[in-house]
Amino acid sequence: MRKLLILFLLSSSVAYGQRKLTIDETVFGPGKFAPKTITGSKWVKNSDAFSSLDSTYQNLLIREAKSNWQAKQIISKADLQSAIAAAIPSDKIELRRFPTSYDWIDANTISFDVSGEKKAYNIHYDLSKKQAKVASSVPNDLESATASNSQSKTAYLNGNNIEIIDQNGTKVIVTKDTVDGIVNGTDKVHRNEFGIDKGMWWSPNDKLLLYYRKDESMVTKYPLPQWDTRVATVKDIRYPMAGMKSEEVTLQIFNTETGKNIQLQTGEPKEQYLTIVTWDPSNEFVYVGVLNRGQDHLKLNKYNAQTGAFVKTLFEESSTTWVEPQQPLVFLPNNPKQFLYQTDKDGFNALYLYDTEGKLIRNLGYKDVVVTNFQGFDSKGNKAYYVAATNNGMERHLFEVDIKSGKTTQLTETNGVHNASVSSSGQYVLDQYSNLSTPNKIQVINKKGNKASSILQASNPFDGKVDLPNIEFKSFTSPDGQTPLNARITYPLNFDQNKKYPVMVYLYGGSHAQLVTDRWLGGLGYFDMYMAQNGYIVFTLDNRGSDARGRDFTRVTHRNLGEAEMADQLVGINYLKSLPYVDTENMGIFGWSYGGFMTSSLMTKHNDIFKAAVAGGPVMDWKYYEIMYGERYMDTPQENPEGYEKTSLLNKSDKLNGHLLIIHGAQDPVVVQQHSMDFVQKCIVAGKQVDYFLYPTHEHNVMGKDRIHMYDKIAKYFDLHLKK
Structure with missing residues (x-):
């Protein structure tokens, strides 16, 4: 490790007009002095090209390998506005800028969400025809809206209960709990530990909705005084303090064809943690990490999605300190019988390849790197990509691992923190990074020959404005x-x-x-x-x-x-x-x-x-x-x-x-x-x-x-x- 790295930034501090930060800029400075970047960059599906917004946020640009990554406008906000108006004449939708959250469905179609005065819409836009069509729509005030994979149905919360609405506006009530302290479908389960950020999951075929049911009615209420009325009031929250009674959580499945709910038989004791919830690609099984309250023993269990019955424990993980599952399973796109599991049980958080019977096929860990962000697979599903911490945690780099052999290659080299991704062909790396002396650099690396093409090199955003310390x-x-x-x-x-x-x-x-x-x-x-x-x-x-x-x-x-x-x-x-x-x-x-x-x-x-x-x-x-x-x-x-x-x-x-x-x-x-x-x-x-x-x-x-x-x-x- 480099023992000492010094950045001298005072050489320009005598420039006219430079000053110190104001106290307001301690909060608003990160936006005001952000290094120049490009927004909304995404690889085009099945293409060696990537898109991004221009600096005005009004146009979508594309850069292709065959054009030496030179930017070319392909869609404007005005194009979208006209197409949306034609597709949805009954609602008023005003785009202030090109949507920054969009996805490529194929090399000619993008998908994005917009909200009108009446509804929220998922739009598919055809670039060649400059036409938009509504893929789905729901009322725009739904809480925790979770769309099915085909966008045909959307689950949402009505208070502490779940409802489903389809594209015809037909509603189905999934739960009817009225007891104070029973909450369905919420992601506020286990206080969002263990990587929990969802409370509902649709099966791959959209027929089954898996969801958390949290019973915290037995958890002590904790008072928070409210000062917004002449006589102060009290807002009670459920707060389980260490050593006291905890919430009891189960996982339920609602069958949209039969209208029936079943419960996964996750067993006793009731005070346990249900984590890394994952659907099997076959729709037949659900995998759940069942962690004991002591958090030192994890079982990865398999359940029948039709009956809720326990099928088997695929494997167990225990520790003298704690086990902390954070990521759901990731199934291989070319093999629905194998999945990747993340754990630090051998010292550093890494990927492990298992089959659906619980057999460990291969440890895909590499040296002492710590996997921080799984990036997905190449188009054939033979290689996986992830960003990992290196150099005693100081840096982040992109890695490629061959799933069959375990051979691992580091794809980014320059010291710093990299946020990188790979084209579907696996040939090109879109790499954005910074380090102590580099505000922001974006480049495309051709893995053949390791040649880099510069897309953007940001200058120091403080130069001529604010004095920076060493x-x-x-x-x-x-x-x-x-x-x-x-x-x-x-x-x-x-x-x-x-x-x-x-x-x-x-x-x-x-x-x-x-x-x-x-x-x-x-x-x-x-x-x-x-x-x-x-x-x-x-x-x-x-x-x-x-x-x-x-x-x-x-x-x-x-x-x-x-x-x-x-x-x-x-x-x-x-x-x-x-x-x-x-x-x-x-x-x-x-x-x-x-x-x-x-x-x-x-x-x-x-x-x-x-x-x-x-x-x-x-x-x-x-x-x-x-x-x-x-x-x-x-x-x-x-x-x-x-x-x-x-x-x-x-x-x-x-x-x-x-x-x-x-x-x-x-x-x-x-x-x-x-x-x-x-x-x-x-x-x-x-x-x-x-x-x-x-x-x-x-x-x-x-x-x-x-x-x-x-x-x-x-x-x-x-x-x-x-x-x-």
């Missing part, structure tokens, strides 16, 4: 003596090694997040940039437990959240303290959510380092956190009382030293306000002063214009306590 990547070694840790340090403008500067450490530290990558600006946030421009050294380190580094990097935190993470953070902090230009008497730390927990932990357990801190939406005691996330990492309070005691900050408030500002959203349904309120009360009892600010209308994150207010408050808090 950014460095740093690499450290964890206290275990062997694990590399990635970090980023950002220097104040006009940095002078002979001066001393205050520090702001920004951290998160929890799972499924990574703050330091070799992308444009190194992943630096705009508030971090603002603070650096205003005289702070800003430092961020990804500790063990964070994302894209493999199983062992993550699992070290089990049952003791915050301990290994703090040990790693201290490696970076001690490095900062060793620097002659760091004002060690004026160091601050800021984090949100898990980062708020980390901030509060460091302010109490290592209370001689930071003079000031801001903890946003902080977890203060894991017994107050929800079951699905909390028990994965901590087990239950009954099983791990020592771990909960050790990681709780409520019993350490008397150790608080320095200035701590806690910020919380009053409507937070994730880290409920009780965390920070209980900590404040403990501080009062201990005689410790703590600052507190509440955003009355916000949930876990403060968004919109109020986020500007929040960043202004944080910046002024650090200025008050850290600047001499």
